[in-house]
Amino acid sequence: MNAITKRLTRTWTGFHPVAWGVIIGTFLSRTGYFMTIPFLGIYLGKVHGIDPATIGAILAVSLFVGTWSSFAGGALSDRFGRYPVMIWSMAVWGLVYVGFAFADSPWQFFLLSAMNGLFRNIFEPAARALLADVTSEKQRADVFNARYFAINLGGAIGPLIGLKLGIGGTSSLLPFLLSATIYGLYALLLIGFRMKFKQTRADSRPHVKAESLSARQIVKVVFSDKVFLYFLLGNLFVAGAYSHLDTTLSQYIGHDRVDAYSLLFVVNTVSVLLLQYPLGRLMKRYSSMTALKVGCLLFGLGLFGLGTSEHIIMLILSMMVFTSGEILCFVIGDVLIGEIAPEHLRGAYFGASGLAFIGQSASAWIGGMLLKSLGFSQGPLIFGILMVLAFAAFPFFHRGQLLRNRPAGDREPAANPSMDSDTLENSRSTC
Template sequence: MIFKTLFHKAQFHPVAWGVIIGTFLSRTGFFMTLPFLGIYLGKEKGIDPATVGAILAISLLVGTVSSFAGGALSDRLGRYPVMITAMGAWSLVLVGFAFASETWIFFVLSALNGLFRNVFEPTARALLADVTPEDRRTDAFNARYFAINLGGAIGPLIGLKLGAGSSSSLLPFLVSAIIFALYAVLLVVFMLLFKLEAKEKSAVVSINQMARIVFTDKVFLYFLLGNIFVAGAYSHLDTTLSQYIGHDRVEAYSFLFIVNTLAVLIFQYPLARLMKRFSSLAALKIGCLFFGLGLFGFGIFDNLFLLACSMVVFTIGEILCFVVGDVLIGEIAPGHLRGAYYGASGFAFIGQSASAWVGGILLKYLGFDQGPLIFAILMLLTFIAFPFYQRGQHILEQRQKLKVSCEKTTEAIV
C-alpha cells in the first residue's frame, strides 16, 4: 500500500528521481557504518565516552557552519557542482575512517564528515524543490524521506554482516565509500543530461544576506530555535543511545535502529494525512512531545519490547518534526531565496552537536547504570523547543490574519 501510494501518484522530474534514488543509495551506505561509529570508537579503539561524544559532536558542529554556507554556494555555483564535489570528497572521508588509528585523526575525519554531509544535504533539498512544482513538493519530500529510511532499514543489516562496529570495520567503510563515489558519478551523468534553468540574479545571496533572513523572518527564527532542541533530541539516536545500549548490546541497538526505520516507513504517510488537519507548527509541537517521551522510555526500560515501543514513540516525533519542518520551510521561504532558507535551517545542527557532547558527559559522570536520570534530563532539554514553536505559531497566525484583512480591504476598495 505504501509503495502504491508513493509511486502511483508521484510522477516527478527525472532529476527529482535521481535525487530520491541517489538518496536511497547514499543513505544505505551511510547507515552501514556511521551509526556504529560511536560503538567502534569505544569498544575497538578504547576511547572514553566523553571523548567519543566530542568526536561525534564536532561533526555536527562543523555541519552547522557548512550547511549555512552550502545554500549560498549552491545559489552561486549551481546545485550540481556543489553536490558532486561534496559527495566525492565524502567518499574519501569514509576511506579515511577505515584506516585511521589515532584519536586526533578521528576528530579531523569527523569534522570533514560533517562538512561534506551538510554542504550536500541542503543543496540536494533545494535541487529537489527546484525541479518539483509547488503542488508536488510535499509528495517529493515524503518520497525522499521514504528513501532515507528505506536505506536506514537495509544499511544496518548489511553493516552488521560486514562487521560494522567491530575490529573488522574496514570492509563496511570501503563499501560505503564506493557507494558514495557511484552517487557522485550519477550526479555527473544527470548534470550532462538535464540542464537546469539559470537562476535569476536576485537569487544569489551572500552569507550576510542569509543571516539577515534568519533574524528578520521571526517565524523562521522561532522555528530554528525550537529545532535546535528537537534536532538535539534526534542526535541521541546515533550518539548517546548507541553508547548506552550498544556498549554491551550491539544487536539490541541494531534492532532498535531497524525498528526506527520500519516505523518511519509504516507511519509516515498516515501521519502526513492526519497532520493536514493541523498547522505545521502545531504538528511540530506534537512531535516535540513524542520525541521527549520516546527518549525517556530508553532510560527507564530494559525489556527489548518496551524499548521498541519507546522507539516507535520517538519515531513518531521524528516524522512529525522533520517532514513537517521541510514543508514549513517551503511555506514561508520566498521562491528566489529557497537555497538560502534550506541552508540557514542547518543552524539546528548546533543542537545536535551540543546534545551529542552533553549525552557523552552524562554517561561518563553519572554512569551507564543511571539511565532513567540521564534520559529524563535529555527529555526535559527536548521540551525547551515547545515555547519557541508556540511563539512562532502565534506570529504566523497573526501574519495570516493580517494578510486576510488586507485582502478584504483591497476587495472592498475595488
C-alpha cells in the same frame, strides 16, 4: 496494505525525474554512509589502536565542523546553482572514504573526520533545496517523505552490508572503498541529470538574484525572518530530543539490557518505514507548524516512556511514539522551510537549519551529566527532565505559527539599513 501500496505508487509516480534522482541517490549515499561511519569508532580502536578519548574527539569534530558549514553549503548553492555544489561536494566526499581506508595516524583521521562533516553538510542543504525547487508545494510533503524513507532504508541496509564485509576488522578496506565508489556513482548520476534537465530551477534565474547579495546580507535576511527563527529555536530542542536515541538511551537501557536496546533500534527503523506514509497523509489536513507542535509532544512522551518502562511491550510502544515525533518533526520541518523560504535563498534557509545540530550536542551532554549525577536508578526523574526539554520546542513553534498566520506585511523580514530598496524587494519577493 495493497491499498496503501497503490496510493504510494500513484503519488510517487508524479514526482519530477530530478526528484527521483535525488531520492535514489539519497538511498545509495546513506547506504554507503551507514556501511562505514557507525563502525568508525570500532575500526579506529581495533585496527589502529587509538585510545577512546582520542576516538571520541575524532568523531566529535565531524559534527562540530558540519554544524558550522551547513549554512555555507546552502548559500553556495543559491549563488552558484544546486548541481555544481552537489556534484563537487559529493565527488570530494567520496575521496574522504578512500582516505579513511588508507589513513594510519590520528591526525589524518582528525582531518578526514572534519572533511566528512564539511562535505556532508555542504551537500545536504543543496540537495534538499533542489528537491523543493523541482516539486510543487502540493507534493513537497510527499517528496520529503520519500526522501526520509530512502534515508531510513539505507540506514537499515547499510550496517548489515558493513558487518557482512567485515567493517571494524582487518578487512575494513573493502567497505570504505565500496562507499567511495557509491559516492562517485552518485556524482555521475547528478552530472547526467544536469545535462538532461538543464532548464530546471536548479540552474536557472532564482540563483542570479542571490548573486546581488553579499554573504553578510544573506545572513541578515535569513535570520531576520522571525517565523524561521522561531522554527530554528524550536528545532534545537527537537534535535536534542532525537539525540538521546544514540546517547542517553544507549547508556541507560544498554548498560544492563543490551538486547532490549538492540531491539528498540530495530523497532525505530521499522516504525519509520511503516508509520511515515499514514502520518504524512494525516498531517496534510493541518498546517506544518501544527504538525511540528504535535511532533515535539510525541518526542517528549516517547522519551519519558522509554525511561520509565520495564516491560518490553511498553518499551516498544514508547519507541513507536518517539518515532512518530521523529517523522513529524524532521519531514514536516523540511516541508516548512520549502514553504517559507524565498526561492532564491532556499539553499541558505536549508543550510541554516543545520544549526539544530547544536541542540544535539548540548542534549547529549546534558543526558550524560544527568545519568552521572543522578544515577541509573533515577530513570523517571532523568527522563522527566528530558521530556520537559522536548516540550520546550512547543512555545517556539506556536509563536512561529501565530506570526505566520498574520497578514503578509506583518511577517516580512526586518529592514536592513545596509541593503538598498531593490535588494530588499528581491529578498522578500517570494516570501
